[in-house]
Structures are given as C-alpha cells and as structure tokens.
C-alpha cells in the first residue's frame with residue numbers, strides 16, 4: 001500500500017530532512033537507556049527531534065509505528081472516529097494507533113524512544129557490517145525479532161509467564177507478521193524464549209474489563225482473535241514453528257496454519273478447551289480433523305488429551321522431532337539451507353497450496369471466534385479462569 005502522505009506530518013512532527021546530514025550533533029549522541037521508570041519526557045522530546053534528523057527514510061511501516069506511538073504517548077488510546085474505507089492513508093494511521101489499545105502513555109513513550117534509537121543505530125551503521133544488536137528489530141515489547149540468513153525470527157519473549165499471550169502480544173505479533181511479509185527474508189520462524197513455547201492465551205486477558213463490561217470484553221476479544229488468526233491464514237511466506245517446549249491452547253491450534261512444525265522432544269501439545277469452558281479456535285476445528293483424522297482431533301480438541309512431541313508427529317501435526325540437546329543446531333542448519341531456495345518459487349507454491357482453501361479458512365475463523373465470544377461469557381469459562389488465579393486449577 002502506498003502511504004505517501006504518511007511521511008508528511010508523521011509523529012506529529014515527522015518530516016525527513018535528507019539534506020541535514022547532522023548525525024554527529026550532540027543530541028544524537030545522547031545515550032538512551034531503559035530505566036525502571038521508562039522514558040522520561042526529556043528523552044521522548046529528544047527522540048521526537050532526532051526523527052527529524054534521520055538521513056534515511058525509514059519506510060511507511062516504521063513511520064506508521066512512529067505515528068501511532070507518538071499519538072498514544074501524547075494523547076493516550078485512539079480517540080478519533082475511524083476514517084472511511086477509501087481514506088486509505090488516514091485509515092492506516094488510525095489502525096496503527098488503534099492497534100495500540102490501552103498501552104499506557106509511559107510505555108508508548110519508551111517504545112517511541114527505543115524505536116528511534118534503533119533507527120539511529122541502523123542509520124549510523126548503514127555502510128558497515130551489521131552487528132547482532134542492529135539486527136534486532138526495535139519497537140516490540142513482548143517479542144524479540146531478528147533477521148539473519150534470509151530468515152526472520154519472531155521469538156515470544158515472556159519466559160517468566162511461559163510466553164502466555166497478552167493482548168499486547170497478539171497485536172505485536174500481527175505487526176511483526178505484517179513486517180515480515182514485506183521484508184526481504186524468505187522464511188519466517190516463530191519460537192519461544194525459555195522453557196515453554198507458549199502457554200496459550202494469557203488468562204489475565206479476561207480480567208481486564210473495559211467500561212462496557214464483560215460483553216464488550218468478549219466482543220473485543222473475538223475481534224482480536226479473528227484478526228490475529230486472519231494474519232496467519234493470509235501470511236504469504238513459508239511459516240515455520242520451532243517448538244522449543246510445551247505449547248498450550250491457541251499456541252497449538254494455530255500450528256495447523258503453519259507450513260513446517262519442528263519440535264524438541266521436550267515439547268507437548270495441549271488444547272484443554274473443555275477444561276476451560278471454551279471451544280477450538282485458530283481454524284483447528286477444520287485443520288486438525290484434516291491433519292490427523294476426526295477421531296484423534298476429537299481426543300485433543302474435545303477431551304483435551306495432551307500429546308507428546310512423538311505423538312504429535314505420528315498424528316501429522318508436527319513435521320519432525322529432534323532431541324532437545326541438538327534441537328537448535330539441527331533445526332537452524334536445516335532452515336538456513338531452505339532459506340537459500342528460490343524465494344519466488346517458495347512463495348508462489350505457498351499461494352497455490354493456501355489459495356484452495358483461504359476463503360473457507362476465513363469463514364471458519366469467523367465462526368470459531370463468534371462461538372468463543374459466547375463461551376467467554378459462560379459461567380464455566382469464568383469459573384475456570386478464577387480457579388486458575390486462585391491456584392485451585394493448573395493444567
């Protein structure tokens with residue numbers, strides 16, 4: 001999408017002054033560090049000024065992110081009516097701001113400062129060999145994103161919470177997928193930091209109730225879920241899951257939309273929906289019976305049977321299992337070799353395979369999300385969430 005107008009007055013003040021090659025001015029040598037308090041107003045204002053001095057156009061995607069973070073940092077959550085369907089530029093800007101949800105102003109300021117800091121260092125070193133730090137994508141709080149050897153790696157990064165997926169994380173994953181679909185990598189990889197791949201939906205998502213009450217919460221969550229899964233359905237490049245440890249709930253169901261699933265032999269696959277008063281999502285009501293046959297899909301999706309990596313491989317959900325001791329080495333050697341294959345051929349092949357059923361997948365996703373919206377309002381579901389937090393229940 002050509003977002004030409006976005007560069008005009010982005011971030012309240014973004015305008016690229018290519019002529020001013022003043023990257024050595026004292027303000028730009030400012031060391032921006034993350035403190036427990038987050039970015040102070042002075043750091044933020046300084047970052048806003050640094051944006052004006054960037055020599056290289058950071059691209060529309062980054063400009064949108066800057067715009068959204070600036071608005072969130074200065075005005076709080078999106079407070080303007082959604083622009084019309086054909087007002088493409090303003091709609092993209094509105095979407096970017098709105099996607100930040102209730103992100104606190106303080107966090108938005110910090111993210112803005114971090115993003116600008118990342119832009120500065122990539123601009124400073126554009127003629128040099130990139131360091132590890134340069135490869136790390138800025139602007140994400142809950143993910144670590146790196147690009148190397150034509151592979152973009154999206155790592156879930158809440159190890160202390162077993163990489164449970166918060167609302168912010170769903171949004172960051174959508175942004176990361178959007179970015180990965182356009183970068184020059186050939187393959188995109190998901191993995192988890194720490195001992196878990198992911199424990200699925202963060203159950204605290206259900207405890208943050210908006211002014212409109214639980215009905216509004218359920219409605220917003222269903223929209224978020226549908227949009228999130230849509231991104232996986234539409235993702236154009238080969239998508240690989242490197243399942244480093246146990247996976248629960250939506251972290252499992254979404255695997256049916258991946259192209260390759262490599263698992264450590266420590267990984268387990270658990271979809272305890274009936275224990276939680278919930279129902280399948282991530283198109284698993286369609287992909288799982290197709291992948292493993294209805295009987296085995298029912299064991300997982302209705303009765304919550306937890307599979308070992310070996311069992312998941314036998315059912316066809318996992319492509320290959322590796323011993324945990326050699327997992328990373330073997331998987332990355334394999335992926336690096338694959339990433340050198342013809343980019344166009346791989347992408348076109350994926351489109352041919354996916355296009356057969358894209359429409360169907362979108363319809364199933366919408367239906368699963370609609371049903372879950374109702375389930376989340378049920379006593380069964382609410383009691384299950386309360387039981388988890390009162391430590392009465394653990395999977």
Ligand SMILES: CCCC/C=C/CC(=O)SCCNC(=O)CCNC(=O)[C@H](O)C(C)(C)COP(=O)(O)OP(=O)(O)OC[C@H]1O[C@@H](n2cnc3c(N)ncnc32)[C@H](O)[C@@H]1OP(=O)(O)O
Nearest residue numbers: 160161162164199200201202203204221225249250394395
């Ligand atoms: C908007 C879209 C909605 C899409 C819906 C999707 C449906 C699902 O994904 S259903 C699956 C939901 N997931 C769960 O029910 C898992 C709940 N977690 C557990 O049962 C256990 O934590 C565990 C079996 C995953 C791990 O147990 P373990 O004893 O090893 O570690 P813990 O001490 O329990 O965990 C450490 C830490 O992390 C917190 N945590 C882990 N998972 C979640 C989670 N899913 N939601 C919220 N918090 C989670 C756990 O509370 C601990 O926190 P504290 O250290 O603060 O106590």
